[in-house]
Amino acid sequence: MKTFDPVTLATPFFIITVILEIVLARFGKLKADYETADTAVSLTMGLISSLAGVITAGASFAAAVWIYQHRLFTIPMTAVWAWALVFFAEDLTYYWFHRLSHERRIWWAAHVNHHSSQHYNLSTALRQTWTGGVAGTWALWLPLSFLGFPPAMVAIEKGVSLVYQYWIHTEAIRRLPRPIEAVFNTPSHHRVHHARNPRYLDRNYAGILIVWDRMFGTFQPELDEEAPRYGLVHNLGTFNIVRVAFHEWIGIAQDIARSPRHILGWLFGAPGWSPDGSRDTSAKLKAEWAARQTAPPRAERDAA
Amino acid sequence: MGGLFLDPEGERRQLPAVNAAALIQFAISAIAVAAMVGLAALATRGRGAPPLDEATARRWLADEFPGRALDGLWLAADGKGCVARSDDRALILTRMGHGYAARQIAWAQVSAASLQDGRLRIPLGDVTAPRAILAMTAWPPKELAA
Ligand SMILES: [Zn+2]
Numbered sequence A: 001m002k003t004f005d006p007v008t009l010a011t012p013f014f015i016i017t018v019i020l021e022i023v024l025a026r027f028g029k030l031k032a033d034y035e036t037a038d039t040a041v042s043l044t045m046g047l048i049s050s051l052a053g054v055i056t057a058g059a060s061f062a063a064a065v066w067i068y069q070h071r072l073f074t075i076p077m078t079a080v081w082a083w084a085l086v087f088f089a090e091d092l093t094y095y096w097f098h099r100l101s102h103e104r105r106i107w108w109a110a111h112v113n114h115h116s117s118q119h120y121n122l123s124t125a126l127r128q129t130w131t132g133g134v135a136g137t138w139a140l141w142l143p144l145s146f147l148g149f150p151p152a153m154v155a156i157e158k159g160v161s162l163v164y165q166y167w168i169h170t171e172a173i174r175r176l177p178r179p180i181e182a183v184f185n186t187p188s189h190h191r192v193h194h195a196r197n198p199r200y201l202d203r204n205y206a207g208i209l210i211v212w213d214r215m216f217g218t219f220q221p222e223l224d225e226e227a228p229r230y231g232l233v234h235n236l237g238t239f240n241i242v243r244v245a246f247h248e249w250i251g252i253a254q255d256i257a258r259s260p261r262h263i264l265g266w267l268f269g270a271p272g273w274s275p276d277g278s279r280d281t282s283a284k285l286k287a288e289w290a291a292r293q294t295a296p297p298r299a300e301r302d303a304a
Numbered sequence B: 001m002g003g004l005f006l007d008p009e010g011e012r013r014q015l016p017a018v019n020a021a022a023l024i025q026f027a028i029s030a031i032a033v034a035a036m037v038g039l040a041a042l043a044t045r046g047r048g049a050p051p052l053d054e055a056t057a058r059r060w061l062a063d064e065f066p067g068r069a070l071d072g073l074w075l076a077a078d079g080k081g082c083v084a085r086s087d088d089r090a091l092i093l094t095r096m097g098h099g100y101a102a103r104q105i106a107w108a109q110v111s112a113a114s115l116q117d118g119r120l121r122i123p124l125g126d127v128t129a130p131r132a133i134l135a136m137t138a139w140p141p142k143e144l145a146a
């Protein structure tokens, strides 16, 4: 069976829809917030990430082929049931890849790039990491090849997922019909994922199906009373693309140099982990936020 | 993940023999990126964020530093940021896109910073925000000079 890359096929569609979103927003036909420097960084990140991918794709694909040679079953790439199966298996793998990418700093160092814009539009979807291959998270997909899915089939399905996730990076679509919001990852669900509001942090890791978040307890609906504020807990103060691409890796290196005996914590702790707990992790920010909801603000307390 | 603009088929071919098709594809993508950025610049001309006013600054500071009382607030003359004092800490906002980046450092570091050509340069010592540059008419503020 001839293989293909869904992402390559979709690239003209990416370009046309970004242009449409910019133009229609300009004439007030839809909601989209573009800013030149931010758009330039997002699109350049995407462009260079395709080059960075070339360097590691060979190695990761070779690993998948090697594993496939020792597979448990032989799953035909031509059967419809096999595609149905790989759809669910890949999407579940994506959920855990994405969750790990947010919960452990070494993998967050690669994934943070996708989240560092304070804007949320179609160009944000193309804001992709340069260091995903180095972070090694591609290994999470190897069990699929060990099960017997041909590596090309897994690669195609990964591409399908990436293309699916493109169109949900928009503020132009508010809510879709209930059955769709119940089952699929949608613009509304993914806006929550990109939000830095404490109650929205580390939620909605879904690729295509939001059902995994509902199953594993990480689902959070978008609330009308709380508009998402996008970006990082500590937003970037620079558009310098080298800093944008590598800041968390540099941060890890600085922390290890400062306190080598905490290397495991610096690498595998949650983002924001520190030996004395003085920095902000999502768990800490969520707890502080929850406490503020029940306690009166400081000014009122002081006055009482 | 990777391979946004190139095909994995091409990627799978022997490296480092980068093939011409992939290079052409990359060049077209690069031109498309330039065109999209240019269009964004054109479409958003004159539609940047409004200058930071006191109400907006206070709202941002309340979100970024919940529960922190402000002892003073100084807006940049060009509306692109502000410095606030909270006890011995300086809370700083600098414009990023249509939003702001917020950082806090010791107040002593900020009060010691000096104006150069109407700009206050505050080193933040952070890879993601190396320095804040704020347009100020006078520094340190008169009310704190005593
Ligand atoms: Zn994410």
Ligand SMILES: [Zn+2]
Pocket (backbone or CB within 6 Å): A114, A125, A169, A190, A194
């Ligand atoms: Zn996203």
